[in-house]
Amino acid sequence: MSLEFNHVTLAQRVLFGAGQAATNLKNEVDRLGVNRVMVIAGGHEAELARTVAGDIEVAVWHDDVVMHVPVETADKARSVATDNDIDLLVSLGGGSTTGLAKAIALTTGLPIISVPTTYAGSEATNVWGLTEDARKTTGTDDRVLPLTVIYDSELTLSLPVEMSVASGLNGMAHCIDSLWAPGADPINAAMAAEGIRALSSGLPMIVAQPQGIQGRDEVLYGAYLAALSFASAGSGLHHKICHVLGGTFNLPHAQTHATVLPYVLAFNAPFAPEAEKRAAAAFGTDTALEGLQALRSAVDAPKCLADYGFTAGGVPEAVAIILEKLPVNNPREVTADNLTTLLTAALHGDDPASLS
Template sequence: MFVHDAQPMRVIFGTGAVERVAEEVDRLGLRRVLVLATPRQGALAARVTAVLGDRAAGTYDGARMHVPAETVAAAEQALAATGADGCLAIGGGSTIGLAKALSLRHGVPSVVVPTTYAGSEMTPIWGLTEDGRKTTGRDPVVLPRSVVYDPELTHDLPAAVSGPSGLNAIAHAVEALYAPDGTPVVSALAERGVRDLATALPSVVADGSDADARSRALEGAWLCGACLGATTMGLHHKLCHALGGMLDLPHAETHAIVLPHVAAYNLPVAPEAEAVLRRALDTGDVPGALRGLARRVGVPDGLRALGVDHADLARVVDEVLAAPYRNPRTPTRDDLEELLEAAWRGGS
């Protein structure tokens, strides 16, 4: 027996789909929405604002990684000042996470236009960082009402961002495959999503204008994100949340580096998950294939390449042990120290 909760999600997918954001805002009965972006996405924010016309109440372009509390406070002020009754987030996980925070605190619905392969637009999972600690939770109120995928918007995504972002999405599917609430539906989505991303990412990194590869990668990210949205997070996400929140590390790169090491730890006790991944990656060595893919798409070699001080690893272990997530194996301190040591060194 299994129970599968399908998220109430509306998806518009295709080249030029961004031109339909005004229709989605109208469909939700919203009058004026606050456009959310990062400081580097001014051109995208301006483009979507032009499409929205008088439905755009204003722009807040201060979204940051890990959704710091002070960023949320500033966005709340913008929301109040503009009188917006909803949000439109255009960008990656940082911007989508900010939209979720506003939905969580104020109940405002959101329309999301993803421009990376983060996958968080498919989940009811929120995260907030305060005083160096990232807190996460699940609440259906944060789930975007409409997600508009336009592969054309990803063509300018640099290779250095595309590769780690895609591995981040794959991590969502890998963890969903051995989650305690996984289902055959999740397994099917995960297999297709991982295969799409693993085949598309090398082409995307080699030629960012490859329209077919960009579309396949974005579709894979959608499917992998949906897997995470339907299941419980485990050790991989706990480690990455602790690393990111405590050390302010880049989100996608952290996930991409940690993924093969957690897979090597968990898959020996999750044979069904391993079988799915072997098919999706066309390999007999899943952790090895993930490491190889990471190298091919330019993921930094180890946590030390992100500037992590080796002495900080002990604090991360303490954080993970203090509030563990459910996982196929219950890690000991020695397990975590060994895993993080390998992820810090990189190589092989």
């Protein structure tokens, strides 16, 4: 059987090196020849942002960052950028910070330099997301793809182990979902598999030695590959579910992804044997679910949605919204009944193997 696929590689400059963020940022700003820089960093990242951006001239410091990027927050930030004649956005922080920069770029076309401090992966995709009236809308647009990403594992050292685990497993979700997403192809599958390997190697290192660079480097590298595969393959069932849980019920992004992932894997794996086999090989285990669950146990991963405020009363509404947003080619048919079973299992932290 001949090989046939259609793959798009996004154009982006990546600078990776521990302890090099400030130097790399200055060099990029100089290379681009910009004059009016807006640095976006939430309040808890403000001091770190001022250190990283200490060698460049900053026109505006913006710290109004909100999870899931409410439309009102985006509109305020857009006004700040246009009122101050900004010609470059620098985002330093996690997925919410990157998401706000993307929201500005979506309407202004301003270039972004992204400096991630978590393993969210948004910096490597052309996917944007906005929340309005408890509904999260996502889309793709090349205007929101950061021009340059500066990875520096030293910037993640302050990320608590618990949050590092959740954020890294969010990256793992990008990998696994990419194996059966609408645009899955051999190239993004190869990146996803290497991402699985790197993340499953690095996360236990972070738990064992939180201040160690090797584990942080490995997870940051894996998260980047995860984001690349996701950007190419598109949003699969896992992400459709988690975007609804986050946007409608305001559940925390990383923890929600980390909790839901084994249930979607168990749900889809029997109907996607080649994808399951590739993921299992990347974990180095007989089955993908076995590998994921072993990793989750080793790093004490989030276990149930109830811990983050989701309740049984929210299941019917979540099911109804998710059914409207299903990916076009999920390997297993999704119905109201089996989706209810999946969400109920994730709510209580039941054994995901029951969904197979």
